Amino acid sequence: MIRVTRALVLALLAVLLAACTQVPLAQPPPPEPGPTAQPEPTELVVAVEDLGAGYNPHLLAHSSPLTTAVAALVLPSVFRPGADGTPQLDRTIATSAEVVSTEPFTVSYELNLEASWSTNTPIAAEDFVYLWEQMRADAGAVDAAGYRMITDVRSRAGGKAVDVVFADPYPAWRSLFSDLLPAHLLKDAPGSWTGATTGGLPASGGPFRIATVDPGRGEVVLARNDTYWDTPAVLDTLVLRRLDDAAMATGLAAGDVDVALAEADPAVRTALGGLAPVPRTQLAPLPTVTQLGLRADDGPLADARARRGVAALLDREAIRTAVAPESLPADAFGPAPSEPGYAPTAPAGAPARPDPIAAEQLLGAAGWTRDPGGGWRADGRPVSLVVGWAAERAEDGRVARLVAAQLAAAGIDATAVESPAADLLVRGTVPADEVPSTPATAPTATATPSPTGATGAPATSAPQPAGAVAADVVVGPRTVGGDPGTELASDYGCALPTDVVPEPPATPTGFCFPALQLLLESLAAGSGADDPARFAAAESVLWTQLPALPLFQPVSLVVSSAAADAATGIAPGPLTEGPLAGAAQWREPGR
Structure with a gap:
């Protein structure tokens, strides 16, 4: 009987255990997911x-x-400055860039297939073409001489490879095609290069x-x-x-x-x-040097002796210390004071502080005379100079007012006039209604004398917008930090016609000195890289012709x-x- 009871108990336990394995206990439902905290x-x-x-980093006005x-x-750049300042390939933009031919000199770029604009349009050959076309034809473009040496820009591999062909060897080719702009948006935009x-x-x-x-x-x-x-x-x-x-x-x-x-x-x-x-x-x-651009194609300062005479009336150091006391004095047309290799090139007698005796001699040689009251006259009329400055550049305004005050104290009627940067630094003009009512003539084509007195090629002024007059002195920046030869050729070279650009724009001050042109072109082509004497020769001519007067590096x-x-x-x-x-x-x- 006990044995039967024990068997029944064991059977009952087996049934209960089987039921437990087949019917799980009820579990509480999972919690509802809450909102994820956003950083x-x-x-x-x-x-x-x-x-x-x-x-636009390629415009002097900007x-x-x-x-x-x-x-x-x-903006994307093919090369960027490395730790030592030398250009380094930016592989996010281009996987390779190299010279593939010397006859003609050709540089080939292979672009990163992933590189694209934020519009999802690929960064491609058309962006190279657009920058080249704008740089070679715009009067206000920065360091354009290298782009003017390019004769063709060819697209390959669906725009992801580019061949750039030059008229002559150009060792500084790595300085080109930095800060590319989106051609697909700008080429047809109103105002394009500048306005957009x-x-x-x-x-x-x-x-x-x-x-x-x-x-x-x-x-x-x-x-x-x-x-x-x-x-x-x-x-x-x-x-x-x-x-x-x-x-x-x-x-x-x-x-x-x-x-x-x-x-x-x-x-x-x-x-x-x-x-x-x-x-x-x-x-x-x-990356700029503040300077006074002196109008050379027409007006009272067309003669280099007049430009040097007016400069001899100015106290450059007083202007610098009053406006930018911690700036670096600039005494060269090439590299800036902060750049490696900078050395003052101003010869003895170059304008630094006022030199009334030198000014009298130079202005007299240029045909200027004194009236009984001590004022200066030229061509039988009182000399009146317009000192222009870009309204967007407050520091330049302080320079302009000091320059005008110093010239007025020396017997020259001078007025500081502000103008939009795009007008002043591209066309060299200021609003006519801001200029005192003195006789003024429209700029014309004038011949530039060579050192021997022969006549050079005419330097033709750019067309002036209605209601504007040419500034005689332009306070503005000169860009630095690039290839020295290219910068000299860009800043002081003549705007000569080529097959690609038959009607190049004139520079804002109209300076063109044909006797210097070949030297500047050779420096841009790199032939003076290991010959400092060639750079020194160019600096010497520029101090004599004085297309601009360097002041300081801000x-x-x-x-x-x-x-x-x-x-x-x-x-x-x-x-x-x-x-x-x-x-x-x-x-x-x-x-």
Whole structure:
């Protein structure tokens, strides 16, 4: 009986265990998924002095620290400056670039198949063609001599390979095709080269893109380019904000500003001196030299002796110390004071401080005379000079007013007149209604005398817009940081016709000295690279002809808090790219 009961119990347990394995216990339902926490967008604010006149880095009229900074972050370049300043191939844009022929001199570029604009249009041969066509034909283009040596730009591999053919060997070819522009958007846009880039850049080929340009608020916002094919920028946005000295200092103290790019002057240092802790400051020379362009094709300064005589009335050092005391004095037409190899080339007697005796002799030799009141006359009329400056360049305005005041004190009626940068630095003109009512004549074609007194090729003035007159003295920038021979030929060479460009534009000041042209062309072609005497010869002729009077190389003050230093590692950067060159790797301070 016990045995039967035990069997029944065991059977019952087996049934219960089987039921437990077949019917699982009820489980609580999984929790409903909640919203995923999104990280706060990262942002870094850079204070700047002004927003400039535009964003085309190839236009002298748009030259500014902001334009340089934006171009380095937004526009694609085949070569970029390395740590030692020499050009290094940017493989995000081109996988190779090399000379493939010497007869004719030909450079072949193989473009990165992934490289594309933020519109998803490939960066391709048409962008090379567009830049070449604009650079060779625009009077306001920067360092255009190398592009004028190109005879053809050919497309291969569906636009992803480019062959560039030159008229002569050009050793500095690596300096070309930097800051490419989106041809597919600009070539048919109203204003194209100039007008379409005044308010921004329509597409990006770099780690950032221009999101907004707001002149009213004084802000340019760069956003991460989400279509960029290489390593993306760390920051979501980089805000470039226009602030005066006091607001800049206040923003740094409050943490609303992380980095500031200020004009190096006592006012800025005074404003920063009141902060605790005092932020770090670094000097960053700009890729320009401020100079006085002297109109050579017509008017009172057409004679080189008149140009040198007027220059002898000026106190260059007083102008520099009053306007930009921390700038670098410039005494050469080639490399800037901050560049390796710079050496003053001004000969004895070249204008540095006022030399009334030399001025009297030179102006008298040019046919100028004194009236009974001490004023200067030429061609029987009182001499009246217009000193033009770009309205978008405040520092140039201070220079212009000082120049006009010094000339007036020396007996020359001179008036400082502001003009839009595109008019002044491309055509060399100022508004007629801003100029005193003195006799004026339209610019004409004039012959330029050679050193022996023979007549050279005529230097024809560019057509002047209605309601404008030619400025006699143009205060403006001369770009530096590139190939020295190319820069000399670009800045001081004649605008000569070629098969490709039969009617080249004249330079803003109309300078053309045929006796110097062959030397400048040889320097651009690299034949003087190992012969400093050839550069010295060109500098000597330029000091005699004086198409321009160098003043100084401006210097920016790079200001950063300790937190910003740690997050950015900011430094002056390459001369041609500036302190923001590495911003794609920056992060927001404190994060």
